[in-house]
Amino acid sequence: MGFLHRHRRLTPYLLLGPGLAWLALFFVAPLGFLGHQSLETQDPIELTYTFKWAWHNYSDAITTYHTQLLRSFEYAGIATLIALLISYPLSYWIAFRGGRWKNVLLLFIVGPFFVTYLIRTLAWETILADQGFVADRLRDLHLLGADGRLLATSTAVVAGITYNFLPFMALPLYVSLEQIDQRLIEAAQDLYASRVRAFLRVTLPLSLPGIFAGTLLTFIPAAGDFINAQLLGTPNQAMIGNVIQSKFLELTDYPAAAALSFILMAIILVLIGIYARALGTERLTG
Amino acid sequence: MSANAEAMPMTRSQSAPAKVFAFARRHVLTLYALLAFGYLLLPISVVVLFSFNHPHGRFNYTWQGFTFDNWVHWDAVPGLRGALEASLEIAAISSVSATVLGALIALALVRYGFRGRGATNLLIFLPMSTPEIVLGASLLTLFLTMNVTTGFWTIVIAHVMFNISYVVVTVKARLVGFDRHLEEAAMDLGANEWTTFWRVTMPLIAPGILAALLLTFALSVDDFVITNFNAGTTVTFPLFVWGAARAAVFPQINVVGTAIFAVAVSAMLANVVWQNRRARRLA
Numbered sequence: 001m002g003f004l005h006r007h008r009r010l011t012p013y014l015l016l017g018p019g020l021a022w023l024a025l026f027f028v029a030p031l032g033f034l035g036h037q038s039l040e041t042q043d044p045i046e047l048t049y050t051f052k053w054a055w056h057n058y059s060d061a062i063t064t065y066h067t068q069l070l071r072s073f074e075y076a077g078i079a080t081l082i083a084l085l086i087s088y089p090l091s092y093w094i095a096f097r098g099g100r101w102k103n104v105l106l107l108f109i110v111g112p113f114f115v116t117y118l119i120r121t122l123a124w125e126t127i128l129a130d131q132g133f134v135a136d137r138l139r140d141l142h143l144l145g146a147d148g149r150l151l152a153t154s155t156a157v158v159a160g161i162t163y164n165f166l167p168f169m170a171l172p173l174y175v176s177l178e179q180i181d182q183r184l185i186e187a188a189q190d191l192y193a194s195r196v197r198a199f200l201r202v203t204l205p206l207s208l209p210g211i212f213a214g215t216l217l218t219f220i221p222a223a224g225d226f227i228n229a230q231l232l233g234t235p236n237q238a239m240i241g242n243v244i245q246s247k248f249l250e251l252t253d254y255p256a257a258a259a260l261s262f263i264l265m266a267i268i269l270v271l272i273g274i275y276a277r278a279l280g281t282e283r284l285t286g
Numbered sequence: 287m288s289a290n291a292e293a294m295p296m297t298r299s300q301s302a303p304a305k306v307f308a309f310a311r312r313h314v315l316t317l318y319a320l321l322a323f324g325y326l327l328l329p330i331s332v333v334v335l336f337s338f339n340h341p342h343g344r345f346n347y348t349w350q351g352f353t354f355d356n357w358v359h360w361d362a363v364p365g366l367r368g369a370l371e372a373s374l375e376i377a378a379i380s381s382v383s384a385t386v387l388g389a390l391i392a393l394a395l396v397r398y399g400f401r402g403r404g405a406t407n408l409l410i411f412l413p414m415s416t417p418e419i420v421l422g423a424s425l426l427t428l429f430l431t432m433n434v435t436t437g438f439w440t441i442v443i444a445h446v447m448f449n450i451s452y453v454v455v456t457v458k459a460r461l462v463g464f465d466r467h468l469e470e471a472a473m474d475l476g477a478n479e480w481t482t483f484w485r486v487t488m489p490l491i492a493p494g495i496l497a498a499l500l501l502t503f504a505l506s507v508d509d510f511v512i513t514n515f516n517a518g519t520t521v522t523f524p525l526f527v528w529g530a531a532r533a534a535v536f537p538q539i540n541v542v543g544t545a546i547f548a549v550a551v552s553a554m555l556a557n558v559v560w561q562n563r564r565a566r567r568l569a
Contacts, residue, residue: 012398019387019450020409027413030424037427058441069478086322108323112330114550116508118527119543124533126336129352166326195308216415224417227510229366232530241419248423248515258427261420272415284565 025091031219038258049254050248057259065243065260072239073267075154075229079161082170084211086162087170091210092203095177102178109170121231124160125151129234157237160228171259176210177203212279220268242266330547337540356537360545363538369526370542372438376522377506380445385498387446387492388453394463395454414451421448422515429516437519444516445509449502449515456501460494493561507546 025162035154038057062069094105114118127134128150135151150156180203188198197213226241240260303408340353361367395406413421425444429436472482510524517525527539 009400010535012394012400015394016406019315019391020406021452022387022446023413024423026428026443027421030421030428033431034420034424039430062408072347086325089315090322093315097316099497103562104555107324107554107558111328111552112506114508114546114554115330115543116510116524116527118510118524118531119539120329120335122527122531123332123336126332127329154449157408163329197542204294207427213538220417222414224419227418241417244419244423245514248426254427254430261423264417267421268415268417270412281534284291 033256034261038262039179042253042255047252054255057255058263061231061256061259061263062219063210065240066241066267068238069263071237072223072241072264073157075239075270076219076225079158079165079222080215080219082162083160083166083241084167084215087166087214088207088211091170091173091177095174095180098184102123106174109167109174110136111168114142118227118231120164121160123225124156124163125231128156140251151160151232152234152237154237156232157228157239160232161222161225164225165218165222168221169214172213172217173210176207176213208279212276216272216275219271222243223268224264287408288359298486333540334544334549337537337544339537339540341537356541360538360541362529363536365521365526366536366538366542369521369523373507373523376441377503380442380449380506381499381502382541383442384446384449384502385453385495389495391450392454392461392494396458397466410451410454413448414455417510418448421568422512425512426515435472436516437520437555440516441513441522442518444512448509448512449505452501452505453498456498457491457494460491460497488500493557493564496557500550500557506549507511523563 037049037056040051040055041057042049045201060264074239090109091116094102098105103123115123118237126132129135130149132150133150139148145151172269184206185198185202188202189195193201223239224241226239229237229239229242244257244260244264247260298377335438337356338352338354339349340351340355371436391406391410394400394402422444425440425447426436428434429440434440469482469486472486473479477485507526510528513522513525514528523542530536
């Protein structure tokens with residue numbers, strides 16, 4: 001510590017060093033290797049890879065898999081919207097009506113997510129199963145045809161995604177709602193704003209950082225997800241994650257998988273940029 | 287000013303329809319919240335319930351009868367115990383390592399002004415905004431290129447990597463409200479830097495550190511996507527479930543899932559109680 005005292009200006013770098021080195025080695029460098037791999041071509045017989053600046057991997061990937069790409073962003077968008085609609089009133093209720101039970105109520109949101117992701121999704125498979133309780137009751141009520149299915153539909157996949165990423169939406173929303181000074185809302189009402197108007201002009205704008213963080217934290221993993229489509233859907237519901245994972249782990253078509261990974265990442269970054277600009281979020285996140 | 291002051295009492299006494307509206311609104315919201323809680327808890331109840339199921343055949347999808355057998359013989363399924371042990375070992379090593387690395391970064395970011403702060407923040411933010419599948423795939427590419435055989439330690443490396451950012455965010459949130467004068471006071475009273483760190487700084491950020499440990503442990507035990515890419519022949523609990531989901535779903539999987547859930551929720555409850563006590567003691 002005496003050394004640190006004599007070299008105070010070095011201290012932050014010493015603290016940062018090990019962690020950032022880890023991220024550089026195992027996050028940044030791998031992305032570089034992935035980029036390199038995305039420009040390789042595969043020898044179809046020898047199954048070896050050579051680097052050839054093969055930009056056509058990207059255009060090939062888009063032409064072949066644009067359906068799955070579009071579907072990923074469609075599912076992720078719908079799931080994010082539904083998660084917002086479910087979470088906002090819930091987080092609002094806990095933040096403003098929770099009183100001294102707030103932390104316990106939060107446990108109800110976070111708790112379910114300590115059941116392993118895959119087991120949660122398998123539980124939805126059980127709930128939506130063809131011979132399961134819910135499907136049977138819906139058939140009794142003629143809401144579902146005799147051979148109608150809940151499982152293996154787009155609805156099932158979107159519902160699974162919504163469920164699995166809900167806490168990523170609810171927690172940031174709660175944090176931003178909880179920080180709101182109640183007196184501001186009272187002040188708005190004292191100044192003759194109706195409750196609706198006070199909500200729209202005071203509460204909602206003040207919770208924008210939470211909405212911003214929540215939608216991003218939900219949308220990003222949702223767009224790259226493949227587990228819900230795999231367990232609750234059919235190949236007709238395959239998302240880009242399914243394609244990437246099977247190309248990497250089953251077909252060993254590494255260049256195409258790498259190109260698809262970069263396309264996915266690029267689209268997400270562009271969407272974040274547009275979204276941040278639309279919400280005017282530079283001041284919100286800074 | 288005076289006009290406003292006179293108007294104040296009027297807004298306080300609400301008209302009858304407004305009261306009805308307020309009453310309805312309050313309860314609509316409560317009902318909505320209860321429904322949402324029901325939705326959140328439904329799959330969990332299914333997991334817990336089916337851990338007591340007595341299934342005939344390979345799949346545990348329909349209710350066949352109540353039994354404690356699955357709990358008593360929870361490791362009757364070959365490979366389950368080993369997978370769980372691997373998961374817990376990986377989670378222990380990776381959560382402690384990531385918490386140390388991440389807490390140091392958080393300290394540097396909050397306490398020191400230095401060149402490259404923006405770049406550091408970006409480097410912390412990026413792994414969280416990259417889809418897991420890309421993180422997993424790119425690490426696999428690295429290991430393949432370097433001819434590293436994937437297995438236990440490559441999973442640990444991967445888990446430390448994705449956990450660091452979560453630690454930084456969690457500990458930073460705790461450090462932002464931190465009063466530096468407390469440390470200066472300790473030093474003025476003759477404590478050296480080492481003593482000051484352990485007697486003043488550490489106790490103040492301890493809740494953040496503990497929260498980060500719990501969070502990263504949970505994220506590690508739960509991770510499937512990144513692990514799936516970098517596991518080689520090592521089988522963690524989520525990988526075991528994935529393999530089982532294709533062939534046969536054993537009720538024992540629900541038993542282990544329920545147990546992990548119970549432990550995690552107890553740990554979080556204990557943390558909440560501890561924080562409340564601390565807050566009361568400090569207040």
